[in-house]
Amino acid sequence: MSTAITHTAILTGRSLRGIWRMPVFLVMNLVQPIMWLLLFGQLFKSVVDIPGFGAGGNYLEFLTPGVVMMMALFASAWAGTTYIQDMDRGVMDRFLTSPTNRGALMVSSLLYQGMTTVVQTLMVIGIAWLTGARFHGGVSGLLLLLLAAVLLTAVFGALSNAVALLLRQQQALIGISQLLTLPLMFLSSAIMNTKLSPQWVQNVAAYNPFEWSVIVGRQALSAAPDWASIWWHLGLLAALALVMTWVATRAFRAYQRST
Amino acid sequence: MGSTIIESGSDTALAAVDLHKSYGGGRGRPPVKALDGLGFTAATGSVFALLGPNGAGKSTTVKILATLSRADSGTATVAGIDVQRHPERVRRAIGFVAQRPVTDPMDTGRENLVLAGRLQGMGARDAKARAGELLDRFALTDAARRLVRGYSGGMARKLDVAMGLMHRPQVLFLDEPTTGLDPQARAEMWAEIERMARDERMTILLTTHYLEEADKLAARLAIVDHGRIVAGGSPEELKNELHGDSVVIELDTAAARPAAAVTETVVRAQEALARLGTLRDIVMDDDVLRARADNGARALPHVLAALETAGVGVVSAAVARPSLDDVYLRHTGHTFASAQAGQAVAERAGDLAEVAR
Ligand SMILES: Nc1ncnc2c1ncn2[C@@H]1O[C@H](COP(=O)(O)OP(=O)(O)OP(=O)(O)O)[C@@H](O)[C@H]1O
Ligand SMILES: [Mg+2]
Numbered sequence: 001m002s003t004a005i006t007h008t009a010i011l012t013g014r015s016l017r018g019i020w021r022m023p024v025f026l027v028m029n030l031v032q033p034i035m036w037l038l039l040f041g042q043l044f045k046s047v048v049d050i051p052g053f054g055a056g057g058n059y060l061e062f063l064t065p066g067v068v069m070m071m072a073l074f075a076s077a078w079a080g081t082t083y084i085q086d087m088d089r090g091v092m093d094r095f096l097t098s099p100t101n102r103g104a105l106m107v108s109s110l111l112y113q114g115m116t117t118v119v120q121t122l123m124v125i126g127i128a129w130l131t132g133a134r135f136h137g138g139v140s141g142l143l144l145l146l147l148a149a150v151l152l153t154a155v156f157g158a159l160s161n162a163v164a165l166l167l168r169q170q171q172a173l174i175g176i177s178q179l180l181t182l183p184l185m186f187l188s189s190a191i192m193n194t195k196l197s198p199q200w201v202q203n204v205a206a207y208n209p210f211e212w213s214v215i216v217g218r219q220a221l222s223a224a225p226d227w228a229s230i231w232w233h234l235g236l237l238a239a240l241a242l243v244m245t246w247v248a249t250r251a252f253r254a255y256q257r258s259t
Numbered sequence: 260m261g262s263t264i265i266e267s268g269s270d271t272a273l274a275a276v277d278l279h280k281s282y283g284g285g286r287g288r289p290p291v292k293a294l295d296g297l298g299f300t301a302a303t304g305s306v307f308a309l310l311g312p313n314g315a316g317k318s319t320t321v322k323i324l325a326t327l328s329r330a331d332s333g334t335a336t337v338a339g340i341d342v343q344r345h346p347e348r349v350r351r352a353i354g355f356v357a358q359r360p361v362t363d364p365m366d367t368g369r370e371n372l373v374l375a376g377r378l379q380g381m382g383a384r385d386a387k388a389r390a391g392e393l394l395d396r397f398a399l400t401d402a403a404r405r406l407v408r409g410y411s412g413g414m415a416r417k418l419d420v421a422m423g424l425m426h427r428p429q430v431l432f433l434d435e436p437t438t439g440l441d442p443q444a445r446a447e448m449w450a451e452i453e454r455m456a457r458d459e460r461m462t463i464l465l466t467t468h469y470l471e472e473a474d475k476l477a478a479r480l481a482i483v484d485h486g487r488i489v490a491g492g493s494p495e496e497l498k499n500e501l502h503g504d505s506v507v508i509e510l511d512t513a514a515a516r517p518a519a520a521v522t523e524t525v526v527r528a529q530e531a532l533a534r535l536g537t538l539r540d541i542v543m544d545d546d547v548l549r550a551r552a553d554n555g556a557r558a559l560p561h562v563l564a565a566l567e568t569a570g571v572g573v574v575s576a577a578v579a580r581p582s583l584d585d586v587y588l589r590h591t592g593h594t595f596a597s598a599q600a601g602q603a604v605a606e607r608a609g610d611l612a613e614v615a616r
Contacts, residue, residue: 003380010377018365021406090361094422097325097355099347100378258283259328 007104015112033124064128065217066190077177079157080164113157114150136223144220151237152213158244165251184210272462273301278333293319295486304460308473311483317466325355354423358434364408379426393421470583489590501581504555511572531569
């Protein structure tokens with residue numbers, strides 16, 4: 001167990017060193033949330049006027065938790081590209097022929113993704129605040145939003161890593177993540193209140209992990225959170241994150257069988 | 260000549276028995292048979308070389324022994340540990356230097372080494388000290404703090420080998436360790452490999468395309484072709500098995516054109532020599548004829564006379580004591596040089612790509 005923890009720490013350290021050496025990445029992470037917030041914020045500004053939308057008349061405030069989760073979803077769906085890079089560079093084979101803990105390989109990748117999600121989330125919140133959005137959840141609300149975003153990252157980061165280990169191809173991974181992320185995003189209340197959508201969308205959204213995280217985030221930032229809903233959806237996300245991490249760790253075996 | 264060389268004694272560091280491995284061909288294509296009953300043993304503290312043409316199954320063998328890949332059937336032990344049953348324990352005992360680079364280009368040389376050591380369970384201080392030692396030994400100290408992305412091919416290769424040595428493994432796998440090194444760096448690498456086997460009693464499994472390298476370093480070697488071992492023994496034993504000298508004759512086919520006439524010349528030459536009967540194992544390689552004779556010097560005049568009678572011109576003729584090249588030719592059916600030609604082109608293309616970068 002202590003080996004697993006040590007390995008997780010040093011492998012996470014390696015990933016963080018890597019990002020530090022690619023400042024372009026940091027800039028991209030700053031530009032993206034601004035783009036989403038301003039783009040969607042302007043495009044859908046007047047949807048709040050539709051009767052029954054709710055959200056107290058401020059679309060930016062409605063949108064912000066949606067953008068937080070969107071960024072987490074998009075970034076984590078790409079997580080596997082780092083694995084593929086490591087495979088192409090032979091680094092993965094070296095890890096797998098040394099007593100590197102398999103769980104640590106998976107968890108360190110998710111931890112690193114989780115950390116970037118935290119930074120991104122804080123940036124989105126900061127930018128939204130600067131452009132006039134106000135949130136009422138306080139520090140605990142913010143922490144719950146972060147927790148939901150990190151759990152969402154773990155779910156899709158693990159899935160992306162598993163796909164990377166099974167398919168080993170950058171194009172295939174990117175194709176699958178695009179195929180997955182866009183429908184997940186539109187079958188949710190991230191940018192549009194699902195109460196205004198057809199019934200079937202609402203039904204499907206109930207099973208959408210991305211929607212779970214949006215619900216938690218939006219409730220956590222609201223003036224009167226629905227605590228039962230928050231804990232229930234956080235529980236679902238946590239359980240799914242655990243299962244996905246376990247499954248993805250098993251995928252190392254499949255990778256080695258075909259090496 | 261069996262497909263398995265068994266070396267008796269409890270001093271066996273590596274043993275592979277009847278390994279089979281196929282890779283899925285993908286989309287309806289038949290699977291590729293990479294290993295087809297390969298087996299060998301290597302003694303502790305010795306250098307054992309696997310030699311063979313491209314695609315023979317050398318890397319596949321190394322990957323199975325290093326626990327990266329799994330055999331479809333057969334067994335293998337490394338340092339007395341079964342690779343299928345206790346891969347974790349095997350991984351502590353081995354260093355693995357793959358054919359392709361294994362270092363992270365976005366880390367510095369030192370960071371790469373320290374990370375490898377830490378993953379092997381070394382403490383931070385130990386790992387740093389050992390990294391410094393190895394950087395020194397491979398003359399990389401000046402580059403230690405630079406990103407590996409900026410290393411030359413040879414520097415990166417030396418770092419790859421250093422990575423495999425961090426935790427002082429009992430068994431070291433080196434898959435083509437000197438490919439891409441300049442002659443000086445290659446000589447240094449050879450000296451280092453010899454020293455490690457001798458002073459540290461490390462068992463080293465080496466794959467190589469350089470016959471010279473196997474001849475110089477390996478106590479024993481095995482020639483691999485089509486996923487099985489076609490010959491094995493010490494370099495001396497293998498050469499002695501050939502009995503006699505090698506005879507190499509370059510036929511004059513320049514006058515004979517078109518291609519059909521070349522073939523005809525070659526056929527005439529072969530028929531003439533078959534009638535003469537003093538040459539064995541005749542193999543044609545374009546317009547170069549290779550064969551064996553009990554006494555090359557005595558046979559040569561008769562051979563030349565027979566060729567002249569048959570109307571075949573000769574550009575050059577040579578007699579030599581058997582070399583590992585001849586062993587290779589005998590067992591794989593093609594000369595080493597022609598097996599390598601394809602690879603050399605690919606390598607040169609790779610070098611050019613590197614220069615372009
Ligand atoms: N991951 C893989 N997937 C599919 N086929 C593979 C894979 N690895 C190896 N092969 C095939 O298995 C055979 C043996 O390959 P291997 O890499 O062991 O050869 P090698 O002796 O190391 O050759 P080289 O001298 O070119 O390195 C080849 O036909 C190769 O195409
Ligand atoms: Mg190879």
